[in-house]
Amino acid sequence: MKTVEDLEVKENLGMHLNYYQKEDQVLLAVDCIIFGFEKERLKILLIKRNFEPEKGKWSLIGGFLKKNEDLDQAADRVLETLTGLNDVYLEQLHTYSKIDRDPGQRTISVAYFALIDVDSHRFDGIQIDAAHWFDIKDAPDLIFDHNEMVRKAKARLRRRALTKPIGFELLPEKFTMRQLQNLYESILDKKLDKRNFINKINSLDILVKLDEKDMSVSRKGAYLYIFDKEKYEKKVQEDGFSFKI
Amino acid sequence: MKTVEDLEVKENLGMHLNYYQKEDQVLLAVDCIIFGFEKERLKILLIKRNFEPEKGKWSLIGGFLKKNEDLDQAADRVLETLTGLNDVYLEQLHTYSKIDRDPGQRTISVAYFALIDVDSHRFDGIQIDAAHWFDIKDAPDLIFDHNEMVRKAKARLRRRALTKPIGFELLPEKFTMRQLQNLYESILDKKLDKRNFINKINSLDILVKLDEKDMSVSRKGAYLYIFDKEKYEKKVQEDGFSFKI
DNA sequence: TTTTGAATGTGTAAAATGCACACTTAATAA
DNA sequence: TTATTAAGTGTGCATTTTACACATTCAAAA
Numbered sequence: 001m002k003t004v005e006d007l008e009v010k011e012n013l014g015m016h017l018n019y020y021q022k023e024d025q026v027l028l029a030v031d032c033i034i035f036g037f038e039k040e041r042l043k044i045l046l047i048k049r050n051f052e053p054e055k056g057k058w059s060l061i062g063g064f065l066k067k068n069e070d071l072d073q074a075a076d077r078v079l080e081t082l083t084g085l086n087d088v089y090l091e092q093l094h095t096y097s098k099i100d101r102d103p104g105q106r107t108i109s110v111a112y113f114a115l116i117d118v119d120s121h122r123f124d125g126i127q128i129d130a131a132h133w134f135d136i137k138d139a140p141d142l143i144f145d146h147n148e149m150v151r152k153a154k155a156r157l158r159r160r161a162l163t164k165p166i167g168f169e170l171l172p173e174k175f176t177m178r179q180l181q182n183l184y185e186s187i188l189d190k191k192l193d194k195r196n197f198i199n200k201i202n203s204l205d206i207l208v209k210l211d212e213k214d215m216s217v218s219r220k221g222a223y224l225y226i227f228d229k230e231k232y233e234k235k236v237q238e239d240g241f242s243f244k245i
Numbered sequence: 246m247k248t249v250e251d252l253e254v255k256e257n258l259g260m261h262l263n264y265y266q267k268e269d270q271v272l273l274a275v276d277c278i279i280f281g282f283e284k285e286r287l288k289i290l291l292i293k294r295n296f297e298p299e300k301g302k303w304s305l306i307g308g309f310l311k312k313n314e315d316l317d318q319a320a321d322r323v324l325e326t327l328t329g330l331n332d333v334y335l336e337q338l339h340t341y342s343k344i345d346r347d348p349g350q351r352t353i354s355v356a357y358f359a360l361i362d363v364d365s366h367r368f369d370g371i372q373i374d375a376a377h378w379f380d381i382k383d384a385p386d387l388i389f390d391h392n393e394m395v396r397k398a399k400a401r402l403r404r405r406a407l408t409k410p411i412g413f414e415l416l417p418e419k420f421t422m423r424q425l426q427n428l429y430e431s432i433l434d435k436k437l438d439k440r441n442f443i444n445k446i447n448s449l450d451i452l453v454k455l456d457e458k459d460m461s462v463s464r465k466g467a468y469l470y471i472f473d474k475e476k477y478e479k480k481v482q483e484d485g486f487s488f489k490i
Numbered sequence: 491t492t493t494t495g496a497a498t499g500t501g502t503a504a505a506a507t508g509c510a511c512a513c514t515t516a517a518t519a520a
Numbered sequence: 521t522t523a524t525t526a527a528g529t530g531t532g533c534a535t536t537t538t539a540c541a542c543a544t545t546c547a548a549a550a
Contacts, residue, residue: 013308092339221527465497
């Protein structure tokens with residue numbers, strides 16, 4: 001049996017830090033997959049690189065981790081720099097570390113995905129000129145391993161949306177059933193039955209139906225709803241309720 | 246509208262690397278939550294630290310990322326150093342980056358979880374003297390944020406086991422239905438009905454029942470099964486089959 | 491030789507959930 | 521007044537999930 005005193009073991013398990021301290025430090029980046037819902041379509045926010053390598057190509061927005069912040073804060077900062085928004089749903093996705101993922105230099109990147117309600121934020125367009133919202137169905141090819149990041153983010157969003165009430169992060173405070181259904185159809189990339197969808201949502205009993213209608217979309221108008229977050233959280237805590245679509 | 250030429254924007258988005266290259270490099274660690282199934286119980290492999298800080302306390306096994314490997318490889322290496330095994334199920338879990346998570350120095354840690362079939366690997370005990378298998382129900386308190394890592398790993402394992410056939414990674418090649426059920430009961434931390442469980446498993450149609458019995462556990466003996474991985478993968482590809490328990 | 495004990499193995503009925511499906515209503519514009 | 525357009529609403533069938541109990545095997549003990 002080996003012991004932790006063996007040199008090889010010590011090295012592999014990183015037990016004498018002096019050896020590693022300088023040598024093996026790396027640059028840690030944060031990249032954000034930013035989803036938005038606008039004009040009844042799921043969108044993704046991308047930026048055109050104006051620096052090498054891969055200048056002129058589209059990429060996710062990213063930045064480097066600084067000494068005085070953790071990764072969540074770095075993601076917040078990067079997102080705020082690009083959108084001006086600072087109260088946004090952000091979730092860590094995965095860490096990418098292939099040695100040659102960035103041909104410029106060795107960089108490890110922690111991917112986050114963000115959900116933004118595009119319609120209600122009058123964030124004067126986008127803070128950065130080179131950024132653009134793409135329909136999720138026809139986003140361009142991206143640099144490095146960013147395509148892979150987006151693929152994984154879409155899968156995660158799909159799963160989350162089915163089991164947590166995060167869809168509302170993408171909608172304005174007041175929304176119609178049809179908007180909610182369109183959102184789910186975009187996320188799941190399939191048509192849903194109107195009656196079954198509404199029955200399901202109503203059975204969850206976490207929305208409040210307002211007396212107000214959105215008249216912009218049809219003659220009849222569509223009732224507006226809001227998500228009752230407190231009620232949802234109370235149900236989770238007290239009844240072990242779990243959101244499932 | 247800002248442009249990517251603004252200095253502040255450039256800095257936040259990490260667009261001129263020279264500035265960051267040295268200053269903001271960090272030490273990247275890998276920590277492994279190692280699950281095993283032994284004597285019909287779910288276990289976790291921990292190590293007693295014999296170096297500062299927190300010397301003498303229990304912790305996950307870990308190591309530092311080296312220049313010439315990616316994170317998956319680092320996790321493999323750390324795991325092999327500890328167990329001598331090199332063909333183990335490993336999955337990246339989450340990256341932890343709180344500024345003071347390691348009081349010794351700023352370290353970012355990428356957590357992985359591993360699934361090991363303890364019984365059939367005669368890995369001469371464990372390679373490191375200070376390591377020990379704990380029943381998942383009475384594992385000791387761990388250093389740093391390792392408790393949080395284990396909590397998250399348990400949740401991930403629970404979800405994965407319900408939707409992917411990874412449970413078999415924890416069992417010997419040949420196993421009884423009762424063993425499989427015990428495994429799922431440990432992972433889900435609840436009792437399951439014997440008949441319903443067997444019916445469910447059989448309906449998946451991915452196991453092969455052998456003519457052989459395990460006579461060690463009862464007078465009557467229990468039939469042995471093996472997981473037919475090829476059949477499973479074929480079903481997934483051809484019929485869009487998805488494993489669900 | 492018989493009895494006992496301990497774990498295996500097997501099926502059905504009721505309840506809950508998922509899924510397909512079509513007509514009426516409200517409001518405005520012509 | 522009528523035509524138009526999207527909203528809103530309920531039922532029956534199929535599938536899945538859940539609850540539930542007794543007979544079988546074989547070794548060891550009596």
